[in-house]
Amino acid sequence: MLYREAGQFKASYQEDQQIFPIRQDKLGFIAILGFFFVVLPLIASEYWLQAILIPVLIFSLAAIGLNILTGYAGQLSLGSAAFMAVGAFGAYNFILRIDGMPFIVALLLGGLCAAAVGVAFGLPSLRIKGFYLAVATLAAQFFIVWALVKFPWFSNNSSSGVITAQHVEILGFAFDTPVLKYLLTLAIVAVLALVAKNLVRSTTGRGWMAVRDMDVAAEVIGIRPMRAKLTAFAVSSFYCGVAGALYAYTYLGTVEPEGFNLDLSFKILFMIIIGGVGSIMGSFLGAAFIVLLPIFLNVAMHALFAGSMPAGLGSNLELIIFGGLIIFFLIVEPHGLARLWQIGKEKMRLWPFPH
Amino acid sequence: MKLKHTALIGATIAGLLATGYAVAASEQFIGLPSYRVGPFGSNGASLYGGWIDYMAMVNERDGGINGVKLTWEECETEYNNARGVECYERLKTKGATGNTVFQPLSTGITYSVLEKVAQDKIPMVTIGYGRTDAADGRVFPWVFPMISTYWTQASAIINYLGTKEGGMDKLKGKKIGLLYHDSAYGKESHAILDKLAAKHGFTVEKLAVANPGNEQQAQWLQIRQMKPDYVILWGWGVMNATALRTAAKTGYPREKVVGVWWSGSEEDTIPAGDAAKGYTAAGFNVAGANYPVVQDIKKHVYTKNKGNMEDKERVGTVLYNRGVVHGIITVEAIRKAQEKYGKGKSLTGEQVRWGFENLDLDNKRLTALGAAGFMPDLKITCADHEGGGKVKFQQWDGTKWKVVTDWIEGDKSVVRPMIEESAAAYAKEKGITPRDCTKEM
Numbered sequence: 001m002l003y004r005e006a007g008q009f010k011a012s013y014q015e016d017q018q019i020f021p022i023r024q025d026k027l028g029f030i031a032i033l034g035f036f037f038v039v040l041p042l043i044a045s046e047y048w049l050q051a052i053l054i055p056v057l058i059f060s061l062a063a064i065g066l067n068i069l070t071g072y073a074g075q076l077s078l079g080s081a082a083f084m085a086v087g088a089f090g091a092y093n094f095i096l097r098i099d100g101m102p103f104i105v106a107l108l109l110g111g112l113c114a115a116a117v118g119v120a121f122g123l124p125s126l127r128i129k130g131f132y133l134a135v136a137t138l139a140a141q142f143f144i145v146w147a148l149v150k151f152p153w154f155s156n157n158s159s160s161g162v163i164t165a166q167h168v169e170i171l172g173f174a175f176d177t178p179v180l181k182y183l184l185t186l187a188i189v190a191v192l193a194l195v196a197k198n199l200v201r202s203t204t205g206r207g208w209m210a211v212r213d214m215d216v217a218a219e220v221i222g223i224r225p226m227r228a229k230l231t232a233f234a235v236s237s238f239y240c241g242v243a244g245a246l247y248a249y250t251y252l253g254t255v256e257p258e259g260f261n262l263d264l265s266f267k268i269l270f271m272i273i274i275g276g277v278g279s280i281m282g283s284f285l286g287a288a289f290i291v292l293l294p295i296f297l298n299v300a301m302h303a304l305f306a307g308s309m310p311a312g313l314g315s316n317l318e319l320i321i322f323g324g325l326i327i328f329f330l331i332v333e334p335h336g337l338a339r340l341w342q343i344g345k346e347k348m349r350l351w352p353f354p355h
Numbered sequence: 356m357k358l359k360h361t362a363l364i365g366a367t368i369a370g371l372l373a374t375g376y377a378v379a380a381s382e383q384f385i386g387l388p389s390y391r392v393g394p395f396g397s398n399g400a401s402l403y404g405g406w407i408d409y410m411a412m413v414n415e416r417d418g419g420i421n422g423v424k425l426t427w428e429e430c431e432t433e434y435n436n437a438r439g440v441e442c443y444e445r446l447k448t449k450g451a452t453g454n455t456v457f458q459p460l461s462t463g464i465t466y467s468v469l470e471k472v473a474q475d476k477i478p479m480v481t482i483g484y485g486r487t488d489a490a491d492g493r494v495f496p497w498v499f500p501m502i503s504t505y506w507t508q509a510s511a512i513i514n515y516l517g518t519k520e521g522g523m524d525k526l527k528g529k530k531i532g533l534l535y536h537d538s539a540y541g542k543e544s545h546a547i548l549d550k551l552a553a554k555h556g557f558t559v560e561k562l563a564v565a566n567p568g569n570e571q572q573a574q575w576l577q578i579r580q581m582k583p584d585y586v587i588l589w590g591w592g593v594m595n596a597t598a599l600r601t602a603a604k605t606g607y608p609r610e611k612v613v614g615v616w617w618s619g620s621e622e623d624t625i626p627a628g629d630a631a632k633g634y635t636a637a638g639f640n641v642a643g644a645n646y647p648v649v650q651d652i653k654k655h656v657y658t659k660n661k662g663n664m665e666d667k668e669r670v671g672t673v674l675y676n677r678g679v680v681h682g683i684i685t686v687e688a689i690r691k692a693q694e695k696y697g698k699g700k701s702l703t704g705e706q707v708r709w710g711f712e713n714l715d716l717d718n719k720r721l722t723a724l725g726a727a728g729f730m731p732d733l734k735i736t737c738a739d740h741e742g743g744g745k746v747k748f749q750q751w752d753g754t755k756w757k758v759v760t761d762w763i764e765g766d767k768s769v770v771r772p773m774i775e776e777s778a779a780a781y782a783k784e785k786g787i788t789p790r791d792c793t794k795e796m
Contacts, residue, residue, distance in 0.1 A: 046444070047445060055441075149538075161538075251437075253469075254467055256463060313665075315390075
């Protein structure tokens with residue numbers, strides 16, 4: 001009854017192919033966007049904006065990037081954090097070295113740098129698959145971080161390799177408060193997510209999925225695996241690169257190459273596994289889960305056991321519960337949170353007459 | 356019945372949450388961005404344990420600072436920059452007057468919040484780590500890299516090696532190996548050692564160890580080939596014990612290995628076993644539980660079973676005592692600020708910043724605190740946010756640290772101009788006008 005679709009007729013292919021063919025979905029999505037764009041900036045505290053919402057959005061973008069490569073094109077990658085680093089250091093150097101470089105252009109150029117590096121490290125994917133490819137992308141992870149530390153030019157000869165992001169200014173308007181930074185991040189993430197959603201529904205995206213499902217068969221029906229794989233690497237790295245630049249500019253403010261280590265790559269991989277491999281929405285759900293859960297556990301531990309438990313035990317318990325919950329979710333729903341939502345939606349569409 | 360039940364549960368939960376806010380009228384809140392898990396968890400546990408114990412002791416013994424109770428809350432950072440920023444934002448507004456001081460014990464987190472602390476008016480104290488050029492208080496009014504920065508320490512180590520050789524001129528032609536953690540922290544050593552090498556005529560051979568540093572065979576084989584006269588160990592966590600063990604395996608005498616203060620704790624030497632014997636390390640505080648301040652903690656906190664350390668044996672270790680030093684400096688700064696802004700009042704971060712900037716811990720005050728010889732004397736000014744710049748060297752005899760030198764000072768004539776130059780470059784990049792210290796009060 002909640003999801004009554006009676007009377008919604010599709011009279012053209014265009015109507016049938018839109019992102020949200022069901023009216024309730026469309027309205028719900030607009031309501032969610034409205035909530036995040038209008039209501040949250042009004043009610044959320046600085047802490048929520050700066051420490052929770054911005055990182056969730058940025059990691060969602062990185063997870064979309066990895067999802068394009070791993071979820072849609074089937075190429076396992078462990079180098080997402082390194083591509084983020086390329087984006088961050090790329091944008092930094094463009095703004096530093098070119099006078100009057102607009103922020104958005106620098107952001108996109110940083111993403112393009114990451115895309116170029118991604119294509120270079122994606123070349124082995126033409127020959128090797130699966131776990132072997134994962135190891136090849138691991139090389140990207142270590143090489144890029146090493147290179148950023150090794151050559152002081154990247155960090156403008158900073159003695160410690162740390163870069164401090166310049167102030168964000170677009171058309172003379174300074175984005176310096178948490179609310180403005182949040183809105184900027186949200187706008188960029190929303191636009192890029194929309195592009196990604198349409199990309200995976202297009203010829204390119206279908207090519208990726210064909211290669212993922214069986215590359216020999218894809219070749220037989222006329223899809224060029226080289227082109228599909230390398231575009232997947234390029235687009236994926238571009239997304240990671242933009243996420244990295246946002247990480248530096250709207251979230252942390254200062255970054256060091258060491259911060260983009262293998263742990264971060266794994267974290268992004270966990271996000272898409274928990275959220276749902278091969279789902280744009282899953283990227284958001286997974287990022288929210290991985291970023292928010294440890295913080296929630298930390299706060300909950302303090303609220304419940306403050307003083308009555310040794311602090312070391314509490315910290316370790318958080319990790320144990322976090323790991324336990326990940327395993328629990330994977331057992332209950334191996335296809336991730338996005339699949340849970342899909343099942344729930346199907347049930348709601350049939351409710352109350354499931355038969 | 357059911358409604359009553361629900362109401363009861365609701366009331367209990369509300370009560371639980373409310374207890375957190377029902378605090379005494381005057382309190383001074385200190386947010387602790389601690390870490391007790393991860394590769395550096397045991398280091399964090401000792402240091403924050405010592406700090407918490409000292410604050411608990413001040414509350415128990417003196418009833419707080421002039422009647423103002425110290426309150427605190429921990430937030431787990433896992434030594435991770437993003438979590439550190441989250442903790443900073445979370446702790447910022449807690450307590451009656453917000454967070455008093457932020458001390459993350461991580462160079463990475465220090466960099467991440469460097470600009471935020473100035474906006475939020477919360478002082479950040481980084482004792483023995485963090486951004487070196489922040490010692491120039493004219494450019495960085497809100498950051499205090501106290502006691503000694505990395506550069507001063509490197510210079511003090513060279514001075515120590517000089518006295519060991521029998522004079523600084525004897526260092527000419529010597530070869531010194533630098534085994535460093537390949538990160539922002541490890542790379543802090545490069546600029547200063549190059550400068551000192553040029554001044555004293557020795558050569559520096561830099562060898563990077565990738566994080567976390569549990570594989571160093573290649574580096575030590577290189578050291579064996581180069582035969583340096585000394586090796587400076589600039590490591591952290593698991594890297595230190597591995598370095599000592601690998602040194603023993605490749606036959607490099609540990610007497611010639613000198614560690615920095617983050618490489619010189621029981622957490623580093625005990626896991627290395629016999630391989631650590633004879634190893635020397637710098638420290639701005641010494642080990643030992645016989646100092647009156649540590650005895651007071653035992654008496655007022657541990658006999659009442661309120662101690663923070665799970666393993667009481669670790670009370671009096673190097674890192675625990677370093678935590679006590681953090682506690683002393685924090686408490687004394689609040690005390691100093693109360694003299695200006697009103698005794699017995701909760702102070703804001705901005706007011707406590709004044710306390711840090713005018714902190715003067717001379718030997719008389721340290722004796723009164725029971726910490727004479729425990730930490731160096733310290734005087735902070737508007738321009739100089741570093742203060743002392745003195746370290747002692749301790750040697751591991753197989754079971755405990757033994758102090759082998761008096762306080763050794765770094766070469767300020769070399770370090771200070773470097774700090775000012777670097778800070779000026781930062782000020783230029785960021786468009787900061789340095790404060791005029793003659794007008795500060």
